[in-house]
Amino acid sequence: MKGFLLAGTRSGIGKTTVAMGLMASFENVSPFKVGPDYIDPSFHEFVTGNRSYNLDLFLMGEEGVKESFYSHHKGISIVEGVMGLYDGLGNSLENYSSAHLSKVLSLPVILVVDAIGKSTSVAAEVLGYKMLDPEVNIAGVIINRVSSEKLYNMLKEAIESYTGIKCLGYLKKDESLNIGSRHLGLLQADEVGDLREKIEHLKNELEKTINLDEIYKIANFQEKPRKNIFEKYKNKYKGIKIGVAKDRAFSFYYRDNLEFLEKMGIEVINFSPIRDKKIPDVDLLYFGGGYPETYGKELSENREFIQSLIEFHKNGGFIFGECGGFMYLTEGIETLDGKFYPMTKLIDATVKMGKSLQITRFGYVDVEYENVRGKAHEFHYSRIDKDGEMEKMYTLKKLDGREWKCGYKNKNLLGGYPHLHFYGSIDILEKILEGVKNGIHKKTS
Template sequence: MKGFMIAGVSSGIGKTTVSMGLMSLFDNVSPFKVGPDYIDPGFHQFVTGNKSYNLDLFMMGEDGVKYSFYKHAKDISIVEGVMGLYDGIDHSLDNNSSAHISRLLNLPVILIVDGGGKSTSIAAQVLGYKMFDKRVNLAGVIINRVSEKMYEHYKEAIEKFTDVKCLGYVPEDKTLNLSSRHLGLLQADEIGDLKEKIHHLKSVLEKTIDKEEISKISEIADVKSIKYPFEHLKDKYKGYKIGIARDNAFSFYYNDNLELLEYLGFIIVPFSPIKDKKIPEVDMLYFGGGYPEIYSEQLSKNKSLINSIIKFYKNNGIIFGECGGFMFLTDGIKQLDGSYSQMCQIINCNIEMRNRLDISRFGYISIEKNGNIIGRGHEFHYSKIENVYKDTREYNAEKPNGKKWTCIFSNKNLKAGYPHLHFFKSIEFLKELLEKMEDKK
């Protein structure tokens, strides 16, 4: 099989642009993203026409990462890294970084380096990344934001001093910058000319990237069989229906999570809280993350849909909400300008938007109950919980540094909170959520 990882020397170096460009150059690509991000996989899918899967050691474990990667591999797998190559949850080398993932999967790494303000020093930079952990197969370099003349200048230095191949460059061209999105607020289907931008990017890289050499270095060991960690749960809920909120307000779902639900036997029924007048006939509702604050007016005005959710809840329907989905289930959302939109009023608290990331609740977390870890996930939100009128939170979130706080409201058959969970390391939480389904048999 073939595959490689696109990694950067830092965040903001152009990984997403280069990744999408390379994905457009190859046929039948299986795209992946290191880490918990939801936005970039949407762009991967737009470019390749294939689903993109997250690879996250903290939330999935080694077996989960291996299973997802080998299960979904196609003609060539292209993995977009996260942050800088060696950046992870701590300063160890086994720190869930892109480098850590590349070693686990024996993936060759193509490093993205910025071409500005350097000369021979660029070779020292590449050599440092190569020597920092010799177990990482740093197989090539692509230089971003550089002219053809300067690329040849840098190529000479890098290949002379590092024995790392230069595989091409991306010219300085603002129209090629597809990743200048304000905090990820724009998703792939919200950029009207994205198809034209990708076409332009592809036409440029066809001239500046050595596709043949990349194909040569992409040979990796083929693993024929990786056991699915959840084979013992196959069809446990066969025939049950789960309504998945899918529209511009709710779009953050891990593909592996949805496929696990289908493996359990669930029939997935998508619906739009913005457009639909009522929920579908289902046994469970799943509200993923997204941007309900941006669409709060439309959501609030859709009273018939909200009333159908409330009726479902009162009739003991099972509901799960993550981050944006949780916000939708609360009393309402207060915007930065002071305006207020009423939401479902099932969880008795208000949400207040802030103009900056809630850093105190940012990052990877373990979900704890009664002293036991039953889930893994992460938090990332620009809002805070205000005015809790009835506090039914019964779980703790714990960061790797030991900091804890209460999270996830539990009312009747509902569980919802800020954490985004990956089910591969949250199967005990998922079982707890679904245990009410057993009562319906």
């Protein structure tokens, strides 16, 4: 089987740019992203035409990661790492990092290093990454931001002489090759032309200076044994229909979450809170993350849709919201320019956008909900501004001991900031689905 993990020595090394170029250069690529990020996978899909999946050991566990990776493997799997190769939770070598994942899946690692300000010392840097954990198979190096072929040859000689790791090529220092933040997550119609041109330019330049044949040779892995822990859920909830909010305002969903619902026999129906005039005929509505603050005007003015949602809730319908979806379910959102957009008012709270990440709540959390446990991740710029007396059902805990409550409950509605991955939160998902199933039974009996 063919595949590799592309890692960086640190964040901001140009890993995403190199990953995009490689994904564009190989045929039939199965793309993956280490960690909980939603933006890069959508970008992978734009480049490859294939679905991209998150691989997150904290959120999914080893068996969940294996299930996703092996079941979605195509001609060659390219896994984009996160942060630096060994960066994760704490300083253990089993800390949910890219290196940790490469060991779980037996993937060779291609390490991206930076040429800026480097000479022979680049060899010491690469050697350190090689020696920190001998179980990590660093099979090759790509050097980014190289000013000349002469410099590349000097750096290549140093790396190969002192580390024994083969250099696979370089990407020259050229701002026109950079896939920056202006593009990430902005795959709207008015951006697509520019984006396609940049990817094609990157692909053409990369193929001049990177040895794709050599990468293909070293990109070998063997499937590890796995337990089929998900088979018992097949068609378990057949007959349930779930509506998933999918439009420009709500686009952050783990692919495996939606596919897992379908494997359970659930019919998944997409809808748009921006465009649609009423909710679909379903048993549960799922509002995922996204940018509701960016589309606050459109969401707020679609009162016909909101009224149908309120009626659904009043009649005992089930609603689940996370992060952006939770924000939509509140009284309203105040944007950075001070404008307040009324929302559905199903949760007794208002939210206010901030200029910076809410760092005290950022990151991985353990979740407890009605005596069952799961795994989640928080990443949001907004905060609760005015909070009512509504019951909160989640107890969230971080590894450093911090703890807080979230997960607002209103009849059959549950909404909060945490993003759950269902592979690591099956018990929580089943609690919700059992409630839905019981609700259906009551209606029909």
